[in-house]
Amino acid sequence: MLLQAKNITKKFQNQPVLKNFSFSIDAGEIVVLTGKSGTGKTTLMRILNNLESADYGTVAIENDYLCRDSERGAAYVSRKERRVYQNQIGMVFQDYALFPNLTVRENLLEAPLAQKLGTKEELNQKVEQLMNEMGIADQLDKMPSMLSGGQKQRVAIARAMMLNPKILCFDEPTSALDRESADSIGKLIQEIAARGTGVLIVTHDISFGEKFGTRLISSSEFFSK
Numbered sequence: 156m157l158l159q160a161k162n163i164t165k166k167f168q169n170q171p172v173l174k175n176f177s178f179s180i181d182a183g184e185i186v187v188l189t190g191k192s193g194t195g196k197t198t199l200m201r202i203l204n205n206l207e208s209a210d211y212g213t214v215a216i217e218n219d220y221l222c223r224d225s226e227r228g229a230a231y232v233s234r235k236e237r238r239v240y241q242n243q244i245g246m247v248f249q250d251y252a253l254f255p256n257l258t259v260r261e262n263l264l265e266a267p268l269a270q271k272l273g274t275k276e277e278l279n280q281k282v283e284q285l286m287n288e289m290g291i292a293d294q295l296d297k298m299p300s301m302l303s304g305g306q307k308q309r310v311a312i313a314r315a316m317m318l319n320p321k322i323l324c325f326d327e328p329t330s331a332l333d334r335e336s337a338d339s340i341g342k343l344i345q346e347i348a349a350r351g352t353g354v355l356i357v358t359h360d361i362s363f364g365e366k367f368g369t370r371l372i373s374s375s376e377f378f379s380k
C-alpha cells in the first residue's frame with residue numbers, strides 16, 4: 156500500500172463534506188474519483204496534498220505520516236515531517252498553474268533546484284528526458300502562453316514528475332482538452348502508473364475514468380460509516 160487515508164472527516168461551516176472516509180492507493184493503480192459537483196472530491200485531493208486540513212483522520216504514504224487520528228482530531232506531524240510526506244506526492248492542477256513568466260524549461264527546473272534534488276546539469280538532463288518521453292522536447296524554450304492546452308497539460312505533468320512523486324494527483328485533467336488530446340494524456344498517465352507511481356484522478360469525465368482508471372470510486376462513498 157502506497158497511500159493510506161483512514162476515517163477522513165471534514166466539515167466546512169459545520170456542513171460535512173467528508174465523513175469517515177477511508178481509501179488507499181497502491182503502486183501502479185489509477186484510482187478515479189467521480190461524482191456530482193460539490194460532493195468533496197477536490198477537498199479530498201487537497202487534504203492529501205496538505206492544501207487543506209482534515210478535521211479527523213489519518214493520512215500516510217508508506218511510513219511517512221501527514222496526520223494521525225486522535226481523540227481531539229487529526230494531529231498533524233511537525234513541519235519537517237510534513238515536508239518528507241509532501242515530497243512524495245504531487246498534484247497537477249486543473250488550470251495547470253504554470254509560471255507564466257518562466258519558459259517551459261525554467262518551469263520544470265524551479266522546484267527541484269530549490270529542493271537541491273541534483274546539480275543544474277543533472278536536472279537539465281532529466282528535463283530533456285522527460286520532455287522527450289512526453290513528445291514535447293521542441294517546446295522547451297517557449298513560454299507557457301505559446302502552448303496548446305494538451306501541451307500545457309504535458310508540461311504540468313512533467314513538472315510534477317521532476318520531483319519523483321510516489322503518488323501523483325490530477326484535478327480534472329481533461330476538462331480543457333478535446334477527446335483526442337484527452338486520450339493521449341490518459342495513455343501518458345497509464346505509462347506513469349506502469350512505472351510504479353500511484354495515481355489519483357478527480358474527474359467528471361466518466362468515460363475517461365472508465366477507459367484509463369484501474370478503480371473507480373464514487374463520491375457518494377465519502378459518507379461511509
Ligand SMILES: Nc1ncnc2c1ncn2[C@@H]1O[C@H](COP(=O)(O)OP(=O)(O)OP(=O)(O)O)[C@@H](O)[C@H]1O
Nearest residue numbers: 167168172190191192193194195196197198199374
Ligand atoms: N474553502 C472552503 N470553504 C467553505 N466551503 C468550501 C470550501 N471548499 C469547498 N467548500 C464546499 O465543500 C463542498 C465540496 O466542495 P469540493 O470542491 O470538494 O467538491 P467537488 O466534488 O470537487 O466539486 P466539483 O466537482 O464541482 O469540483 C462544496 O459544498 C463547497 O462549496
